Amino acid sequence: MEKINNKQLVEDLLAWYDANARILPWREEATPYRVWVSEIMLQQTRVEAVKPYFERFIHALPDISALAHASEDTLRKLWEGLGYYHRVSNMKKAAIQCMERFNGQLPSTYDELLSLSGIGAYSAGAIASIAFHQPVPAVDGNVLRVFSRVWVIEDDILKESTKKKFQKLLMEVIPKERPDAFNQAVMEIGAMVCVPNAAPKCHICPLAPHCKGYQTGVTHKLPVKAGKKKRTIEKKYIDVVVYEDKILLQQREKDGLLAGLYEFNTFDYPQEEELFLSTLDIEKIVPLKDSKHIFTHKEWHMSGKLVFIRKKIKGNLVSMQDLEEHYAIPSAYKAYKEGLIEWMKHM
Template identity: 50%
Template structure:
């Protein structure tokens, strides 16, 4: 049955594929950048980031040589900043080992930092025409509904099985189009949470879950572990037309990015004022800002915000805090979207 889906799937894709900037010129570098950006992010949201990134860093050499703060600033708003760090590490390997050209080999791509089986499959098939699968969540959802597969798609063994199955049925002449067609079908038609547009699906006649009236039952996933909740207090320190920011540690969550003062637990006004006093920062006025929540993959920050007008300190005790003007911050300092609710005060 699976081999029978190839022709109607490719016909549908040829007629309905979305026009996307990375598809217009599917060079290895452009495919690579787009696939990393598209992880955990919607296509429409990625488009402006992709254009901005490619304008500033049009190739592997520019990516390899980009200063880290500028690199993180270009990635600002996409989240998962380790991904772009890994991209730069991979770009440096490509410069040193492959003279700046992405290797035309699936196994060699897998050896680059941050490139897993899915991304290697996408680059290999789309940019180089190599018939290897690129199996992401969209593809797993399509295949599990087509076959009423009862196995948990979050298990690596299940993903590996589908990689073997799809790898064995790929058309040798159009592997990139086939991979993109499966991904596209899952992204725009065979969508999650029971809202699949089965009437628009070119594979409706083959779909076992559709025939059984069980679309909502697939794909199977084990329940996720509950995220840890952390209470934080965010302080927006304003000194004239400048705002205080700090650089996070080079390792760990949001490594190397900048943030407003971000303290553990929900602090009272008195505790905040005592903290500032200990840092030799003189507070002139303090008022509450809204509460905010940011969800990471493994934890949640529940934030209480305060706007504090201060005298700008000059002592050594505040060396880790810098005060910058708005335009300078927007241009040079990458601040994660976790603090989006407080950016308007900055």
């Protein structure tokens, strides 16, 4: 098989990108801050889901100073529904670091970006190349998938050593004159053409003439991922307690899963829930539908109910308006928040 002509590969890739790149709000005005916000939001989240969050976040916190001074509750509310809340918590830490060390600006070099909280090798590469035009690769899942197929590399892409291997290989390919377009083009190919799981659209891929995987018929076998650990299943019992027009909320611990977010009363065992309910002066109980939420390493299988009480109890009782405007409820509780809203409309 002929050796891949990397120069021609890059030219074909960039020509495709120039003709097919999606219009995205962070691309229209690629300032360092906007690039940073978008890249963090896009981690483990689809582009279409990110768009409204990005616009709302930038409107509320237009620069690094605003982000550095934002309250944790404000940040959680702006991030509500995006998940992986440690991302926005680290962004605030990084913004404070920028205020203290870089005169309120994002640093322009890969190594300096890497020194900020929440910015790893991929994010540093993306920001350095897109915002500052540094010839640095940004190796994410899309990039690993595309070039595993192009070069037929069968290393386990979940290993850190594999990511470093690709980073080194891509340093030899990335064009110094257009590193921003190159990295975005590979991401775009991975998102739109060289897709995971389902059959990739090789017949419309600009890299097909260069792709060893396509030419040898092994594209569907790549990339290689070692078997992930099976997610654990946890049962949860959710009580949405309502007193008059107020809802009882609990704040989760500052560390761990969904750290610092607000939730409805949640129990691991039915006996715990029964004990809690026995302390209330209950007017009526309305069952809500069962729900499931998938985290990275676990699943919550939930059953829930609305619990209307006659007597006020101690705790954080909030209005529906405050719930909507100020309190970030994790998307794990979406079905129960929606059930609550529907019932409150008719009260």
